[in-house]
Amino acid sequence: xxxxxxxxxxxxxxxxxxxxxxxxxxxxxxxxxxxxxxxxxxxxxxxxxxxxxxxxxxxxxxxxxxxxxxxxxxxxxxxxxxxxxxxxxxxxxxxxxxxxxxxxxxxxxxxxx
Amino acid sequence: xxxxxxxxxxxxxxxxxxxxxxxxxxxxxxxxxxxxxxxxxxxxxxxxxxxxxxxxxxxxxxxxxxxxxxxxxxxxxxxxxxxxxxxxxxxxxxxxxxxxxxxxxxx
Numbered sequence: 001x002x003x004x005x006x007x008x009x010x011x012x013x014x015x016x017x018x019x020x021x022x023x024x025x026x027x028x029x030x031x032x033x034x035x036x037x038x039x040x041x042x043x044x045x046x047x048x049x050x051x052x053x054x055x056x057x058x059x060x061x062x063x064x065x066x067x068x069x070x071x072x073x074x075x076x077x078x079x080x081x082x083x084x085x086x087x088x089x090x091x092x093x094x095x096x097x098x099x100x101x102x103x104x105x106x107x108x109x110x111x112x113x
Numbered sequence: 114x115x116x117x118x119x120x121x122x123x124x125x126x127x128x129x130x131x132x133x134x135x136x137x138x139x140x141x142x143x144x145x146x147x148x149x150x151x152x153x154x155x156x157x158x159x160x161x162x163x164x165x166x167x168x169x170x171x172x173x174x175x176x177x178x179x180x181x182x183x184x185x186x187x188x189x190x191x192x193x194x195x196x197x198x199x200x201x202x203x204x205x206x207x208x209x210x211x212x213x214x215x216x217x218x219x220x
Binding site: 033035042043044045056058090092097099100101102103104105106107 | 116143144146148155156157158161201206207208209210211212213
């Protein structure tokens with residue numbers, strides 16, 4: 001069974017631009033969660049989607065948004081990028097609920113200059 | 114804060130030794146999970162322990178949970194160089210991750 005895939009793996013953007021990251025969960029998994037990982041703040045929960053609906057949202061500004069498609073693939077978007085958005089963005093999928101075992105993708109390394 | 118705090122922040126041991134890391138938290142939990150992250154395999158789920166469990170084993174891993182002390186420990190026995198990684202505890206249904214323990218196993 002293929003794992004969680006994320007594209008692109010690396011991305012360099014300029015302040016003020018926007019970016020869209022993509023995540024394909026493991027086949028059959030319906031819950032997709034996104035996390036931001038930085039050296040200073042560690043792993044922080046962004047949001048969770050289940051059956052195309054946002055189920056939970058972390059404490060991030062409205063510039064961070066996401067969506068999930070009917071095939072469970074998910075995208076997250078960050079608008080008006082700031083230097084502090086530079087981070088590793090991780091996507092995780094689970095069968096039905098974020099509460100249980102999650103399978104993480106390799107992440108997208110975003111650098112904002 | 115609802116994050117867990119791992120202790121120690123960094124740990125260096127010889128191959129074959131045991132490694133113990135701890136996670137302390139402040140709020141009540143339903144379950145606590147441990148993850149490992151290394152550059153080769155990314156973030157990988159290790160074990161989930163529920164609040165009504167005191168101990169769980171998985172291979173060379175042993176996790177304990179003391180809800181009265183609001184703490185959990187992860188023991189890795191007979192460590193290998195491949196165990197070199199950062200280890201995180203996750204609370205509140207994977208909403209909050211700890212700061213991590215960086216384990217280095219010296220061959």
